[in-house]
Every structure is written in structure tokens, then in C-alpha cells.
Amino acid sequence: MSDSATAKCELDQIGQIAVPVSDIERAVAFYRDILGMRFLFQAPPGLGFFDCAGIRLMLDAPAKAQSANFSSVIYYRVADLDTAFEALTARGVVFEAKPHLIATLPDHELWMAFFRDPDENLLALMSEVRR
DSSP, X not given: OXXXXXXTOOOOOEEEEEEEOSOHHHHHHIIIIISOOEEEEEETTTEEEEEETTEEXXXXXXXXXXXXXXXXXXXXXXXXXXXXXXXXXXXXXXXXXXXXXXXXXXXXXXXXXXXXXXXXXXXXXXXXXXX
16 A cells, blocks of 8 residues: 555544434434434434434444443544545554445445444444445
8 A cells, every 4th residue: 555545544524423322212202302403314223313513423222232331433434435444454453344334325325444442442434425
């Protein structure tokens, strides 16, 4: 990988933040009905999505069950997921899996790749590919 390829990837725009919750229906109702946040959609296996002025908030019930030490997940929006994946891999980032399709929505596909920081906090690259 060339130096120019590794220089092309700068993570500076947050696209999504995940918040682990214990009960997705209760959490969606709270964020939507009590806080008045703009509800986008729900998806299996227990996810709820809201718009926060262009940054997506994802409520994630399964995340709570995965670990006693759970935290929010920061998703960095990138224009080209494969290029960012290759650039960060060249810098020594170890990804949990290759970029993969998360959801097919009416106007785009959502692709992600997950990795961890030195303290084992989960981070992700995300790309919305228009169809």
C-alpha cells in the first residue's frame, strides 16, 4: 500500500452512535415520545434509529447482552469503505471482519466494518451506498 493511499483516510465525521439499551420498545418510546427525537425506523434484532441533525442514534438492545462492560459505539462515516478499510489496515488497525452489508434500505445500502481501540472499545466505519 502506498503512502498516498494511507493518507487518504481521515476519520472526522461521525455518522452514527450506538447506545446499548435493555428494552428496545421502552427505549424507542422514551426517545421518540418523551424526548421528541425524530424516529427513523426499527430493525431486527432489536434496533431503533433516530435522526439527530444528520447524526444517527441507534438504540441497540443486543449490545447490552454481549458484554458486562458495554459502551456506546462510534460509527465514522466514510465515502469509500473499501479504501478506508485498506488504509487503516495498512496503519495496523485489526478489523473484526471485512466490510459487509448491514441493511438494504429503499434508497441505499448500509455497509460497515468494525474494529477496536487499544482499550477494546468497539468502533466502526460506515458507508451509505446509494442505489
